[in-house]
Structures are given as C-alpha cells and as structure tokens.
Amino acid sequence: MSKLVECVPNFSEGRNKETIDALAAAISETEGCRLLDVDPGASTNRTVYTFVGSPEAVVEGALNAARVAFKMIDMSKHKGEHPRMGALDVCPFIPVRNVTMAECVSCANKFAEKLANELHVPVYLYAEAARTEGRRTLPAVRAGEYEALATKLQNPEWKPDFGEPIFVPSWGATVTGARKFLIAYNVNLLTTKELAHRIALNIREGGRGKDEPGRLKKVQAIGWYLEEENLAQLSANILDYEITPLHMVYEETRKDAKELNLPILGSQLVGLVPLQALLASADYYIKEENLFILEEEHKIRLVINRLGLDSLAPFEPRKRIIEYLVEDDLSGALISQTLKGFVHSVGARTPTPGGGSVSAAVAAMVSTVESHK
CATH class of the missing domain: 3.30.70.670 (Formiminotransferase, C-terminal subdomain)
Structure with missing residues (x-):
C-alpha cells in the first residue's frame, strides 16, 4: 500500500469567502493531494483544512496554500477568539498509513525550510519535531500570540528553527511539526x-x-x-x-x-x-x-x-467520520487523483474550528486542529 500522510493547516482567516476558497483550491489542485474538509469559523476568524496524500504531496500542498495566504492574509488586521501568531498559524503532519512518525517529522522540517526560504518568514517546530522540550507544546510556542511576537523574536531563546528572527507584520510566524491524532x-x-x-x-x-x-x-x-x-x-x-x-x-x-x-x-x-x-x-x-x-x-x-x-x-x-469518508483507497483513487474545485463555502456546517479538523484511515487514521487549550 502507498504511504499516506495527513496535513491539517490552520489559517487565520474565517470570514472572507474569497480567501477561504482560494486556500482550498490551492490544496485540492495540488497533484497527489485530496482535500477532505474545510472548517471555517467567523468568531475565531480561522479556517482548518484537512487533506491527505503522499509525504511529498502534502508538503507541496501546504506550501501552495501558504503562498496564497502570503498574498491574501494580513495579520496586522486580524482579530478573532482563537489564539494565533501567524497567517498560517500551525501546520501539523500526521502519520496515517505505512508512514512513521519520523517520516512526518521529516515532512515538517522540509516544509519549514522551504517556507522560511521562499517567503522569508520565521518558522518554529513543535510536538514530535521539536528540537527542545520547551517548544514541544503549541501553547508554549504560541505564548504571547501575534501581539507579543515582535518582542519575542528579539529574545535569543526564541530564535526560529528556520528563518531569521525578523518580525513580518503581515505574516507573523508559523508553527509546524508532527504528531498523533487529535x-x-x-x-x-x-x-x-x-x-x-x-x-x-x-x-x-x-x-x-x-x-x-x-x-x-x-x-x-x-x-x-x-x-x-x-x-x-x-x-x-x-x-x-x-x-x-x-x-x-x-x-x-x-x-x-x-x-x-x-x-x-x-x-x-x-x-x-475517527x-x-x-x-x-x-x-x-x-x-x-x-x-x-x-x-x-x-x-x-x-x-x-x-x-x-x-x-x-x-x-x-x-x-x-473519517473511515466513512476515506475508504481503504478503493481503486487507488485516494493518492492518484487530483481534486479540482473541491471548495467549501464559508457557510460550512460548523460555526467555528475549535482549533481545527482531522482525518485518518481505518486502523490508524489520524488527524487534528490546533488550539491554545
């Protein structure tokens, strides 16, 4: 069976339909990625996307969405109930099938390096990808949120894992890593x-x-x-x-x-x-x-x-329910097909992404949404 990884990026936009749809399109049009869920919230002003694919495909899908976010989201104007520190606030990679946690850590590192190099933004690693114990939990990394980030970046203890310790007002900072289902x-x-x-x-x-x-x-x-x-x-x-x-x-x-x-x-x-x-x-x-x-x-x-x-x-x-939504790769369609136009409207079924969305398949389908909680 082919390798399957889940990615659950949380973007700091839950009200602008054009932006929400553009981010969804960037993911669903990435070769080898299947977009499973789009969960926007107006009060939180945050949208959680859930998609799956091969390790290489999900990294590219996340990067494609980040490129769109860089053009369309301005963190200096962002207000919402959900704790956040960046336009792409958090982006975890989760093992689903025939993939180890170490491989998902590798996905997080590749994504972080490419994101920092291309967009020139600070990126932190957390969870299983964390390089220090103090950065293992999301609340610890996100403490102070966007408003305290400019000062935080001046502290040597909070030097980004990738990118320069330079405050980018329109973006903030991104946290990425690897973890289990949530x-x-x-x-x-x-x-x-x-x-x-x-x-x-x-x-x-x-x-x-x-x-x-x-x-x-x-x-x-x-x-x-x-x-x-x-x-x-x-x-x-x-x-x-x-x-x-x-x-x-x-x-x-x-x-x-x-x-x-x-x-x-x-x-x-x-x-x-699940x-x-x-x-x-x-x-x-x-x-x-x-x-x-x-x-x-x-x-x-x-x-x-x-x-x-x-x-x-x-x-x-x-x-x-993830097992109902993602059957065991019938006819291989899960990995091979590219879904275009799989975009949900702002009026999706839920009013707020508690921090996120999830997915996994049969025995070990894993997923998640991130929150300061």
Missing part, C-alpha cells in the same frame, strides 16, 4: 466566556498551573464566546481519546456546569472524527443506561443524541 471538541454553554473558561481550567490537564492540575489527562481546553450563536463554548483538544474519550469531556463539563447552574446546549465536533471515538462513547451510554443496541448506525445515532452533536448544525456521519 480531536477538536466543543461543549456549548449558555453563559459567559469567563465562566466557560473557569470550567476549562477545572477539567484540562494543565489546570491552573503545576500546583493545581485539572482532572482530565491529555486534554487542553479554553473558554470562548461565539457571537454568531450567542453562547459560550468550552473548547477542547483531546490529545488521546483512548485515555479521555469524548463522553468524559462532555460529562465532566456538564458536572461543573450543573454546580454553577449553567445550562448545556449540546456539543460540537470540529472537522473529522469511528472508534464515537463507538467508545456509544458503549459508555449503552452500559450506563442499560440499553440494547447492536447496529453501528444506531450506536452513532445514540452518541449524536446524547452529546447533542447536531445542536449547532446537522451532524452527517458520512461526511464527518
């Missing part, structure tokens, strides 16, 4: 941003700091407010859904919300999700409620109902 998941709360963030501090692994850790392992989270929906969200990145499954994030959030007398209005998956993540939550509710359900389709419908995954927009399993 699920971006938001819980809807009828409350303020501040109270949503208070709950996030309670449940996220980092808590309020080393002396006051949170309850859920492998979870990053923040609270924000969606003006277009008139509600707040606890926005989480689940770094390992086998350690902390979807339903645990939902139930722990609901527990804290109940103590604060705050109503929950369902939840939202951002981008694509089938097993939903089935694990289905099994939880089946056992908890002593239900008798055997069919996979019924289990998925149960999870959609219990987590309220259709609260903000319809949740269509055939378009949202």
